[in-house]
Amino acid sequence: MYAKCGNVLSGRLVFAEMGERDLFTWNSMISGYISNGLLDSAVQLFGDMKRVGVRADALTFTSVLSACHHSGLVEEGIKLFESMTGEYGFVPTMEHYSCIVNMLARVGRLEAAINFIHQMPLEPDKSVWGALLAACLDQQNVEVGKLAAEKLIHLEPERAGHYVALSNIYAEAGRWDDAVKARKEMERRGSVKPSGQSWITFGN
Incomplete structure (x- = not known):
């Protein structure tokens, strides 16, 4: 609620004061950062989430890949995408593939984007x-x-x-x-x- 109103600081304070956080809470805070343009904070929070042992889901990856795309963190985004199938065992959706194409194309790597599209299952x-x-x-x-x-x-x-x-x-x-x-x-x-x-x- 706070993040959607643009008051990310209050949202973060509520998040920090929680005694227990589930996946939904982490996803809400990550998407709150992204919707307010705090993309680096979203990527950093994903790292914190991983360190405390909370397992990401497909929605988490969609949010973080979007943050990497808008921040120009191409290599970071590609590593995250690869970890989806390798480390987490997820089957990427079309939305995840679209994030990578967007990420590569926006930084001028059009040939890499086309090659990626041709390799899509x-x-x-x-x-x-x-x-x-x-x-x-x-x-x-x-x-x-x-x-x-x-x-x-x-x-x-x-x-x-x-x-x-x-x-x-x-x-x-x-x-x-x-x-x-x-x-x-x-x-x-x-x-x-x-x-x-x-x-x-x-x-x-």
């Missing part, structure tokens, strides 16, 4: 390809961005946003003909990008 879904596409938009990598966008279009042909993203990648690279083709393909399929909306409150 699961068929990559929209979260994996979406993570790769978002990184390519930031880094203006046309070829990898094209691959990710085409995979997303195959998975969700009705989503206009994928065509728009592909068009934007081409436009950033000065490939205007390809950018126009992507927009026309969107129109041909009848996909429409929803307009943004704003809400106000008037008179309660």
Whole structure:
């Protein structure tokens, strides 16, 4: 409750004063740190949790991998991911795979991200390809961005946003003909990008 209100210090004081902490408590404190941008504290708390003998679950790893991704702690994140199967015996979910792809792609290691995707035992879904596409938009990598966008279009042909993203990648690279083709393909399929909306409150 305290963490969700932005008062992480009070949440940490309650956590510190507890005589006994279960897995749910540790996960709550870790996610509280992450939701307030205290990513290093979240990773450190995971280490404390391990030292006192509390066994992490899949949710713990999702949170800590997310913290590693946002903090740029790539090697730390990869080690954690490997420990899931080796030390803890968990079967990673698509969410865990997506975290690693996001982590690698965001620091510019796009080739490593693609190799990781090809080695996945699961068929990559929209979260994996979406993570790769978002990184390519930031880094203006046309070829990898094209691959990710085409995979997303195959998975969700009705989503206009994928065509728009592909068009934007081409436009950033000065490939205007390809950018126009992507927009026309969107129109041909009848996909429409929803307009943004704003809400106000008037008179309660």
